[in-house]
Amino acid sequence: MSKPLILVTNDDGIVAPGIRALTEVAAQFGEVIVVAPDAPQSGKGHAITIHDPLRLRKVNVFEGIEAWECSGTPVDCVKLAKHVILKGRDIDLCVSGINHGSNSSINIIYSGTMSAAMEASVEGINSIGFSLCDFSFDADFSAAKIWAEKIIRQMLAHPLQEGKLLNVNIPKLPASEIKGAKVCRQCDGRWVEEFIEGRDPGGRPYYWLSGKFINQDEGTDTDEWALHNGYISIVPSMHDLTDYKTIPYIQEWIEEIN
Amino acid sequence: MSKPLILVTNDDGIVAPGIRALTEVAAQFGEVIVVAPDAPQSGKGHAITIHDPLRLRKVNVFEGIEAWECSGTPVDCVKLAKHVILKGRDIDLCVSGINHGSNSSINIIYSGTMSAAMEASVEGINSIGFSLCDFSFDADFSAAKIWAEKIIRQMLAHPLQEGKLLNVNIPKLPASEIKGAKVCRQCDGRWVEEFIEGRDPGGRPYYWLSGKFINQDEGTDTDEWALHNGYISIVPSMHDLTDYKTIPYIQEWIEEIN
Numbered sequence: 001m002s003k004p005l006i007l008v009t010n011d012d013g014i015v016a017p018g019i020r021a022l023t024e025v026a027a028q029f030g031e032v033i034v035v036a037p038d039a040p041q042s043g044k045g046h047a048i049t050i051h052d053p054l055r056l057r058k059v060n061v062f063e064g065i066e067a068w069e070c071s072g073t074p075v076d077c078v079k080l081a082k083h084v085i086l087k088g089r090d091i092d093l094c095v096s097g098i099n100h101g102s103n104s105s106i107n108i109i110y111s112g113t114m115s116a117a118m119e120a121s122v123e124g125i126n127s128i129g130f131s132l133c134d135f136s137f138d139a140d141f142s143a144a145k146i147w148a149e150k151i152i153r154q155m156l157a158h159p160l161q162e163g164k165l166l167n168v169n170i171p172k173l174p175a176s177e178i179k180g181a182k183v184c185r186q187c188d189g190r191w192v193e194e195f196i197e198g199r200d201p202g203g204r205p206y207y208w209l210s211g212k213f214i215n216q217d218e219g220t221d222t223d224e225w226a227l228h229n230g231y232i233s234i235v236p237s238m239h240d241l242t243d244y245k246t247i248p249y250i251q252e253w254i255e256e257i258n
Numbered sequence: 259m260s261k262p263l264i265l266v267t268n269d270d271g272i273v274a275p276g277i278r279a280l281t282e283v284a285a286q287f288g289e290v291i292v293v294a295p296d297a298p299q300s301g302k303g304h305a306i307t308i309h310d311p312l313r314l315r316k317v318n319v320f321e322g323i324e325a326w327e328c329s330g331t332p333v334d335c336v337k338l339a340k341h342v343i344l345k346g347r348d349i350d351l352c353v354s355g356i357n358h359g360s361n362s363s364i365n366i367i368y369s370g371t372m373s374a375a376m377e378a379s380v381e382g383i384n385s386i387g388f389s390l391c392d393f394s395f396d397a398d399f400s401a402a403k404i405w406a407e408k409i410i411r412q413m414l415a416h417p418l419q420e421g422k423l424l425n426v427n428i429p430k431l432p433a434s435e436i437k438g439a440k441v442c443r444q445c446d447g448r449w450v451e452e453f454i455e456g457r458d459p460g461g462r463p464y465y466w467l468s469g470k471f472i473n474q475d476e477g478t479d480t481d482e483w484a485l486h487n488g489y490i491s492i493v494p495s496m497h498d499l500t501d502y503k504t505i506p507y508i509q510e511w512i513e514e515i516n
Contacts, residue, residue, distance in 0.1 A: 045304030045333070046367045053456070053464035075303070075368075076467070083451040084465055106380060109304045109373075109497055110333075122364060122448050150515040158511045164504060180516035183508045185500040190380050193341040198311070206311035207342055209334070234512065236504035239367055242443040246422055246494035250441045253416045254492065257408040258438035 004030035004092035004156055007081050007120065010099065011041045011074040011112025014061055018098035021141035022130060023062050025148045026095055029156060034062060035081035037112075038069035042101075044112040046119070047073045056080060074116035082123055093155060094120035097130035098144050100137065104169045104223040104233060105189035105215070114167055114237070121165035122239055128155060129165070133227060134172040143175035147232050151181070167235040171227045181232040187222035189215040262288035262350035262414055265339050265378065269299040269332045269357065269370025272319055276356035279399035280388060281320050283406045284353055287414060292320060293339035295370075296327035300359075302370040304377070305331045314338060332374035340381055351413060352378035355388035356402050358395065362427045362481040362491060363447035363473070372425055372495070379423035380497055386413060387423075391485060392430040401433035405490050409439070425493040429485045439490040445480035447473045 006026045010019040014036040026032045038057070055071040068085060070077045074096070082091065096117040103111040117129035128151065132144045147170055155166070167186075171178065196208040215224050223233035264284045268277040272294035284290045296315070313329040326343060328335045332354070340349065357371040366372045375387035386409065390402045405428055413424070425444075429436065454466040473482050481491035 236501040238501035243496035
């Protein structure tokens with residue numbers, strides 16, 4: 001690969017510091033194109049826009065790098081990048097993020113950042129979602145940039161099968177305190193919801209999603225374990241959701257109804 | 259289980275004929291509560307509403323059955339049902355649908371119907387998403403109802419581990435032509451996008467998502483194969499997205515950067 005074509009996207013929107021950090025890293029490796037939402041799209045999961053038209057606007061946000069903002073979801077951005085902006089050209093790598101906040105464990109299914117990366121992998125593009133475990137807009141991305149560079153370099157140097165996806169989370173630590181990167185499995189955790197209930201100015205009740213993450217998994221091979229012990233977590237992830245182990249249990253009762 | 263508590267939801271909205279069909283079936287088995295979006299939410303994937311308050315309204319849509327419409331996504335509906343409306347009460351089964359249109363193969367990741375069912379499974383609730391391979395609003399749900407009843411009966415009679423999820427798709431056929439139900443794996447297919455490009459009344463360009471599904475999988479054990487051969491497909495599905503087979507390949511290069 002002489003000069004790889006790298007698509008950069010995110011879910012925090014094109015002006016978020018995290019995508020600027022990632023774009024700077026990606027630009028060291030090849031030709032970069034940025035296509036990202038024109039507004040924050042956190043928690044949009046794998047949503048696509050079916051019932052409305054989408055807008056694309058070329059913007060001058062990153063010095064010397066082609067960039068577009070899109071009115072849709074992170075997944076829409078990837079689809080438009082591939083089929084409208086790049087007109088089907090081969091993309092060598094898609095990187096999404098760097099997300100402001102963790103996408104470890106079950107967060108992968110809610111995450112626009114990871115869903116954009118997954119969409120690229122569905123299209124056969126090797127893809128990495130990066131997240132820093134710090135929700136603040138002013139988060140320090142310096143350690144995350146160092147590790148994003150290392151991981152992108154390895155991903156380009158060791159090509160996997162087409163359409164592989166990595167979920168990379170980076171602990172909120174200075175670079176000197178990060179112990180290294182670990183390949184992990186997705187931790188079995190979930191959110192226990194707590195809705196904030198209130199009344200709007202018109203007196204009508206509303207519910208605002210809150211909640212607390214709980215780790216139900218005592219394994220030391222999980223992304224949560226790695227992050228809590230000073231490591232970067234790398235979870236190879238996929239879009240085949242088949243629960244193969246459960247097939248025989250369903251097989252047991254299916255014949256009774258056929 | 260004397261009288262199971264069954265949560266019914268969907269993504270086509272609370273007035274869609276598909277959720278009426280499913281509610282009628284569910285009501286034969288126990289206490290039913292319906293919590294569904296107040297407007298169509300197709301393609302919303304696993305989106306949750308983080309930045310806005312949510313609204314709930316008790317509605318009289320189904321004779322003698324408690325029903326609520328919600329301003330949020332299908333996943334929001336499940337969270338609000340469990341934690342606000344039912345105040346954490348144990349739910350024995352969540353059924354989502356019957357979706358107007360297929361959710362086989364890769365469609366599971368875009369589907370609000372399946373994401374609602376998956377959210378219930380994340381919460382530890384056994385869950386089934388039902389979809390009829392007919393997008394029309396006036397689709398004939400009579401065969402789908404017969405099979406939904408059979409499958410719900412088996413799911414209640416043969417309790418699996420907590421939080422198991424089934425993706426059930428029903429071909430667009432009269433009941434007499436359905437050959438039975440098959441346990442399948444998720445077909446390896448994807449959408450090839452074709453955006454419809456146009457100009458809005460102000461002369462600005464827009465892009466509207468279109469596209470064509472392609473089946474890249476020649477297996478005869480997939481949901482697509484079953485549906486095309488007159489069978490109902492049942493794919494046990496899960497939210498652990500770890501690609502375990504790829505872990506060793508990443509392990510090979512991770513040590514070089516540590």
